[in-house]
Amino acid sequence: MVTLEKYKGQNPAWCPGCGNFAILKAFKEAMVDLRLEPHQITLVSGIGQAAKLPHYTRCNTFNGLHGRALPVATGIRLANHAMPVIVTTGDGDCYGEGGNHLMAAIRRNINVKLFVHDNQIYGLTKGQPSPTTGTGTKAKNTPFGVISEQFNPMALAVALNCGFVARAFAADTAHLSGLMKEAVNHNGFALIDILQPCVTFNKVNTYDWYQKRVYHIEPEYNPEDRIAAFTRSLEWGDRIPIGLLYRNNRPTFEEQVPMLAAGPLVHQDFDPSRIEETLREFY
Amino acid sequence: MDYTIKIGGEAGQGIQTIGDALGRLLTRSGYHVFSHQDYESRVRGGHNFYQIRFANQPLAASRSTIDILVALDRESITRHEHELALNGRILYDGTRLKLKAKNPAFLAIPFEKLALQQGGDPIMANTVATGAVLGMLGIDPEIFFAFLTDTFKDKGDQVVQANRDAGQAGYQYVKEHCDKCDFAVPVGAVKQRMLIGGIESIALGALASGCKFYSAYPMTPSTGIMNYLASKSDQYGVVVEQAEDEISAINMALGASFSGVRAMTGTSGGGFALMVEGLSLAGMTETPIVIAMGQRPGPATGLPTRTEQGDLEFLLSAGHGEFPRVILAPGSPRQAFYLTSKAFDIAEKYQIPVFILFDTYLADCQWTFESFDPSQMRYRDYRLRGDDFKNLTDYRRYADTDTGISPLAVPGDAGHVVVVDSDEHDEDGHIIEDAATRIRMVEKRLLRKRPRIQSEIAPPDLYGDREARIVLTGWGSTYGVMKEVVDTLAQSTSIAMLHFSEVFPLPNLDAFDYVSFLRKAKLSLCIENNATGQFSRLLRAETGFEFTALIHRYDGRPFTLEELRGEIDGYLGKI
Ligand SMILES: Cc1ncc(C[n+]2csc(CCOP(=O)(O)OP(=O)(O)O)c2C)c(N)n1
Ligand code: SF4
Numbered sequence: 001m002v003t004l005e006k007y008k009g010q011n012p013a014w015c016p017g018c019g020n021f022a023i024l025k026a027f028k029e030a031m032v033d034l035r036l037e038p039h040q041i042t043l044v045s046g047i048g049q050a051a052k053l054p055h056y057t058r059c060n061t062f063n064g065l066h067g068r069a070l071p072v073a074t075g076i077r078l079a080n081h082a083m084p085v086i087v088t089t090g091d092g093d094c095y096g097e098g099g100n101h102l103m104a105a106i107r108r109n110i111n112v113k114l115f116v117h118d119n120q121i122y123g124l125t126k127g128q129p130s131p132t133t134g135t136g137t138k139a140k141n142t143p144f145g146v147i148s149e150q151f152n153p154m155a156l157a158v159a160l161n162c163g164f165v166a167r168a169f170a171a172d173t174a175h176l177s178g179l180m181k182e183a184v185n186h187n188g189f190a191l192i193d194i195l196q197p198c199v200t201f202n203k204v205n206t207y208d209w210y211q212k213r214v215y216h217i218e219p220e221y222n223p224e225d226r227i228a229a230f231t232r233s234l235e236w237g238d239r240i241p242i243g244l245l246y247r248n249n250r251p252t253f254e255e256q257v258p259m260l261a262a263g264p265l266v267h268q269d270f271d272p273s274r275i276e277e278t279l280r281e282f283y
Numbered sequence: 284m285d286y287t288i289k290i291g292g293e294a295g296q297g298i299q300t301i302g303d304a305l306g307r308l309l310t311r312s313g314y315h316v317f318s319h320q321d322y323e324s325r326v327r328g329g330h331n332f333y334q335i336r337f338a339n340q341p342l343a344a345s346r347s348t349i350d351i352l353v354a355l356d357r358e359s360i361t362r363h364e365h366e367l368a369l370n371g372r373i374l375y376d377g378t379r380l381k382l383k384a385k386n387p388a389f390l391a392i393p394f395e396k397l398a399l400q401q402g403g404d405p406i407m408a409n410t411v412a413t414g415a416v417l418g419m420l421g422i423d424p425e426i427f428f429a430f431l432t433d434t435f436k437d438k439g440d441q442v443v444q445a446n447r448d449a450g451q452a453g454y455q456y457v458k459e460h461c462d463k464c465d466f467a468v469p470v471g472a473v474k475q476r477m478l479i480g481g482i483e484s485i486a487l488g489a490l491a492s493g494c495k496f497y498s499a500y501p502m503t504p505s506t507g508i509m510n511y512l513a514s515k516s517d518q519y520g521v522v523v524e525q526a527e528d529e530i531s532a533i534n535m536a537l538g539a540s541f542s543g544v545r546a547m548t549g550t551s552g553g554g555f556a557l558m559v560e561g562l563s564l565a566g567m568t569e570t571p572i573v574i575a576m577g578q579r580p581g582p583a584t585g586l587p588t589r590t591e592q593g594d595l596e597f598l599l600s601a602g603h604g605e606f607p608r609v610i611l612a613p614g615s616p617r618q619a620f621y622l623t624s625k626a627f628d629i630a631e632k633y634q635i636p637v638f639i640l641f642d643t644y645l646a647d648c649q650w651t652f653e654s655f656d657p658s659q660m661r662y663r664d665y666r667l668r669g670d671d672f673k674n675l676t677d678y679r680r681y682a683d684t685d686t687g688i689s690p691l692a693v694p695g696d697a698g699h700v701v702v703v704d705s706d707e708h709d710e711d712g713h714i715i716e717d718a719a720t721r722i723r724m725v726e727k728r729l730l731r732k733r734p735r736i737q738s739e740i741a742p743p744d745l746y747g748d749r750e751a752r753i754v755l756t757g758w759g760s761t762y763g764v765m766k767e768v769v770d771t772l773a774q775s776t777s778i779a780m781l782h783f784s785e786v787f788p789l790p791n792l793d794a795f796d797y798v799s800f801l802r803k804a805k806l807s808l809c810i811e812n813n814a815t816g817q818f819s820r821l822l823r824a825e826t827g828f829e830f831t832a833l834i835h836r837y838d839g840r841p842f843t844l845e846e847l848r849g850e851i852d853g854y855l856g857k858i
Contacts, residue, residue: 039694058700061700061701063705065534065561071531071538072538075534075536075540075541075546079522079542080694082695101530104527257522259516259521260522266693268495272493274518278490279655283476
């Protein structure tokens with residue numbers, strides 16, 4: 001039996017009150033509800049406060065480099081596509097340093113679940129703006145305000161025809177946990193952008209700020225309608241939709257790699273007997 | 284007998300087709316062949332050549348003089364005319380190229396006209412040219428016809444017949460028109476030999492070592508590895524993925540390796556610069572990986588299609604922090620094949636990154652060999668899988684051991700979890716910051732493994748006089764040319780070659796004390812295809828040994844036999 005106890009890890013070194021705690025709780029609950037044992041999943045992360053999450057739980061883990069979680073996760077899935085692979089990352093990690101990999105992972109439709117702890121700031125390096133920081137926001141290294149356009153991960157994902165595009169709010173843990181389960185059950189790449197208050201460095205996007213704005217996407221909404229999804233993905237400011245914005249059923253990358261039809265690579269035997277035959281092609 | 288054929292022309296004219304065909308045909312006719320290529324970084328135009336040397340004895344390098352020049356454009360004549368041997372011949376299409384000078388070496392053959400007459404397709408001019416060269420040499424045309432049938436059988440009988448006719452026309456034309464074609468070509472002892480290049484040898488070595496995952500981003504000269512592996516991927520169950528960039532390529536390979544399969548990536552200097560971060564990740568996470576690193580001249584994009592041994596020092600120090608690594612530098616396609624298997628073996632046994640360091644010259648050259656022996660490939664699975672680790676009560680990815688080698692388990696196979704981390708970590712793989720654990724991990728990961736790794740490194744190849752007064756030393760692709768120079772000088776001089784194909788860590792001295800051997804020599808020369816002598820510096824740093832002199836070439840081209848011989852002759856007079 002899977003229990004929450006099995007997912008217990010080190011004590012988090014996050015600031016008291018940080019939104020990451022709720023995300024960790026939602027994650028553990030989702031895994032337990034999905035009846036996944038810790039050794040049956042792999043959690044991949046990069047660097048940042050969010051990316052430390054794997055240490056605060058217990059399961060197979062590859063905690064790699066800043067921005068590079070998605071390529072690692074892709075390699076893991078290609079080598080063993082029987083193993084659910086989840087990436088836990090920050091907005092700086094994934095949308096900043098790892099931007100190119102995000103685009104490539106969505107295009108591939110690799111069956112990886114991407115949970116972005118979007119605190120709209122760099123936490124671990126103490127308060128620089130991230131791609132999702134609002135234009136004009138002042139930070140230590142941007143005394144005149146952020147000049148660049150605020151990055152919209154939802155719109156980007158819909159534009160790239162990402163298979164599963166959702167937004168959640170850390171404080172709405174039950175909803176988040178539900179979306180995580182849905183994401184894991186989705187056959188293909190899934191992105192959940194999780195609005196996560198950083199109580200230390202982000203004085204703009206606070207719990208209160210989000211509470212006043214987030215609303216649940218109504219049940220009648222059709223997530224298969226890409227144009228509607230695109231419209232929703234542009235909503236930001238006074239009203240911010242949370243829930244599943246967009247879904248499609250593109251075939252996954254793994255399904256289309258002929259070599260994986262025989263089962264996970266890691267379980268395929270190595271047969272060196274062919275080499276003689278191949279060498280003959282050089283005579 | 285020792286002849287050289289050069290095919291020169293613009294990119295896109297079919298130089299490679301003619302060269303590949305001639306190389307294969309001469310091999311099948313029983314000769315030893317060595318070929319190398321020279322091309323510009325463009326798809327059409329420019330000046331390219333393909334040079335094939337063949338003889339009755341094994342060959343390992345190119346020469347500077349040529350016997351037959353197939354000039355597909357005027358520039359090939361102006362550039363290479365002076366390289367022609369005394370009785371050499373230049374073949375060209377007289378109807379397309381009008382030459383004013385009347386040189387007895389010129390032989391005009393209407394390649395294209397003959398092609399049109401035989402099959403109607405001007406592209407078959409290449410077949411005519413190949414036939415003409417074979418005709419000049421008096422090589423058995425039946426081997427040629429069989430080759431053409433083989434090559435074109437997928438395109439139908441008509442194409443086969445047209446090519447045979449075109450080949451025959453070229454062959455016949457020189458028989459009738461070349462009165463001074465006195466190439467004495469003794470019949471080769473027809474023996475089955477293979478003709479193989481550096482790139483295919485690395486790729487085949489990977490297949491024979493159980494490589495299951497290859498991710499890379501295209502970059503000359505390593506792209507061929509990806510292409511070759513992709514062409515065999517279904518037969519061998521290898522997943523080949525073109526990553527979005529080199530950063531991703533190495534990280535993907537690390538992910539696959541973590542999951543339990545043998546994984547490899549390949550690139551060149553600029554791409555490797557991007558991979559350095561991932562190299563360090565391999566070092567910290569102790570994830571096995573093989574990296575094929577093809578050198579070309581830098582800095583930056585440098586000379587994209589040329590050759591240089593300029594990245595040894597980059598590899599030695601690439602990556603932040605301290606961690607063990609191994610650099611293998613094959614000197615021939617044969618070494619490339621076997622060393623690739625050693626690379627996979629050491630990478631997995633010690634859970635470290637291992638490089639196969641080659642260069643454009645080795646990548647593109649082709650050698651004849653009697654055979655490769657796949658039974659000599661090392662293959663041992665060092666990972667804990669399934670039942671292996673089901674019986675463990677306590678699995679720790681970074682368990683502290685006497686050897687420094689921790690158990691490498693496949694995630695998901697047992698109830699245990701496998702945790703790896705780029706941060707400093709404890710035995711379980713979780714982040715730590717305390718000094719005591721840090722010390723233990725550095726000792727485990729680096730200090731304890733290091734002497735064991737070094738003991739796996741083979742001593743350098745000693746070829747020639749065991750009491751040599753003159754010693755030529757080199758590494759990687761200069762192997763062949765050094766060996767041939769030793770052969771040509773061995774009659775008159777006490778000379779030997781010391782070739783390192785395993786360059787880092789340097790081999791121990793207990794099996795063979797190469798430092799004393801070098802010290803005893805009257806003249807020690809270090810030969811490198813770079814401007815500053817990177818290997819000589821490594822040897823000095825590690826052993827204190829200083830060479831008498833250094834011979835460098837850094838124009839982006841490989842040493843030829845005569846050139847290296849000339850350089851060495853200059854020193855011989857001085858001792
Ligand atoms: C290559 C590299 N560049 C920079 C850093 C420093 N760094 C660590 S975390 C981080 C930003 C993390 O921001 P985010 O992903 O938003 O995570 P958060 O800490 O806010 O959860 C940076 C720049 C690093 N570790 N590696
Ligand atoms: S700095 Fe911000 S994101 Fe990081 S732990 Fe503290 S509150 Fe959370």
